[in-house]
Amino acid sequence: MKTIYKKINLLLVCSILFAGCKSGSEENNEVAATTTQEQEQEKGLKDYYSEYFPVGVAVAPNSFEGKSKELILQHYNSMTPENVMKMGEIHPEQDRYSWEAADKIANFARENDMKMRGHALVWHQQTGDWIFKAEDGGQVSKEELLQRMKNHIDTVVSRYKGTIYAWDVVNEAIADNPEEFLRASEWYEILGEDFIIKAFEYAHQADPEAKLFYNDYNAIIPEKRDRIYKLLKMLVDRDVPIDGVGIQGHWSIFDPSEEELRKAMDMYSSLGLEVQITELDVSLYPWEKERREMREDESDEFTPELQQKQIEKYKMFFEVFRDYKEVMTGLTFWNIADAYSWLDYYPVPGRKNYPLLFDEDYEPKEVYYEVIEFEENED
Structure with a gap:
């Protein structure tokens, strides 16, 4: 190109x-x-990949202005609210919902004929404390928690029925510890594995037409991949209404390998599930979840060497994505351009990252042209 x-x-x-x-x-x-x-x-990403899958981006209510808006409209035909539909944001108190921010994104999607994913109905983080507390201040009962979950899912999913085509129903339920299966969250402590099953059942009841996904990170790493597969197989075997798995795709120039990515895609799709890459970015740094400060001798400069490594990784990822177009039904980048990325603040606050296809001025980086170059080569 x-x-x-x-x-x-x-x-x-x-x-x-x-x-x-x-x-x-x-x-x-x-x-x-x-x-x-x-x-x-x-032309934008959505046009180059129109024969493959929708190309989306994570957005906030303030994304729809200036260069950010122009880039969204040119390159994407799908979007995901980054934060404003998480339970703690949209349902901060038992009897109060906060719709303004989520409605703004939904309205933009409708006005511009864009697909929209919902993120996320049930998660152990960004959840209001009220949902786990009984009126006396103790822990809520199983029956009451199920009812609160159902009320939340019914209300939110029904409001955006016809606009949101797919939901991340349950997010990150698998434990990080390889010796454990499900994460030791309050959802699991009170409800056991029923919290996952019921969440999907309630979401399906609220909108039978919506695609329902389980979403998680490190879904390519073999030890966690196998436990995610175990969960998904259990849900499929029990006829739980699940349509697909969301692979978050918070990757780096170091991993995953092509072999690991293809193996995971094969395993998940073998269950008859759709696969979506739901939160794609390619960090310049290895994953250091517990680290919180830059080292004195550390630089966050985007050097030509790092740029080339990022190009090579992105090219490999997209080659695999194209090969799996029969089962891969969506791709979403997590944030719009290098002007802002959640990776600038986590895990090391203040360490600048450059994980996306567009630079700090919302202009295409060299890696963008490498990602769309395939059209010329494959003809």
């Missing part, structure tokens, strides 16, 4: 130099070249 741009620009330069001695056909060629250039500039 970079070659196409260069050829078009050369044609335009020639047209200026020889404007005084052109035939009518040459002038027509110039017009055609200009038109082609404009069409190419208007």
Whole structure:
């Protein structure tokens, strides 16, 4: 694709130099070249991958202005609210919902004919404390917690029925400890594995047409992949209404390997489930979950060497994604451009990261052109 741009620009330069001695056909060629250039500039990721899967992005209510809005409309045909639909944000108190921020994103999706994913109905984090507390201040009973969960899912899913086509119903329920299966959350402590099953059942009842996903990170790492597979197989075997698995895709220039990615895609899709990459970014740093400060000798400069490593990783990921287009039904980047990424603040606050395809000025990086180059090569 970079070659196409260069050829078009050369044609335009020639047209200026020889404007005084052109035939009518040459002038027509110039017009055609200009038109082609404009069409190419208007195309975005969603267009290059239109035969593969929707391409989405995580957004906030303040994303729809200036360069950020322009980039969203050009490159994406799907979106996911980064935070405002999580329970603690949208349902901060038992008898109070906060709709304004979520409604703004939903309205933007409708107005611009974009697909929308809901994130997330049941999660152990960003959940209001009220949901686990009884009126006397003690722990809520199993029956009451199930009813509160049902009320929350009914209310939120029903409000966005027809706008949200897919939900992350349960998020990150698998334990990080390889010796454990399900995470020791309050959901699990009170409800056992029923909290997962019931969440999917309630979501399906609220919107039978919505696609329902289990979503998790480190879903490619073999030891966690196997436990996620175990959970998904259990749900499928019990006829729980689940449609797919969301692989978060918070990866780096270090991992995962192509072999690990393909193996995970094979395992999950073998259950008859759709696969979506729901939170893609490619960090310049290894995953250090417990680290909170930069080292004195550490730099966060985006060097040419790091840039090349990121390009190579992104190219590999997208080659695999294209190979699995029959089972992969969506791809979502986690944030819009390097101007802002959650990785600037976690796990090491203040350490600048550059994990996306667009730079701090919302312009395409070199890696963007490498990701879309396949069209020229595969013809």
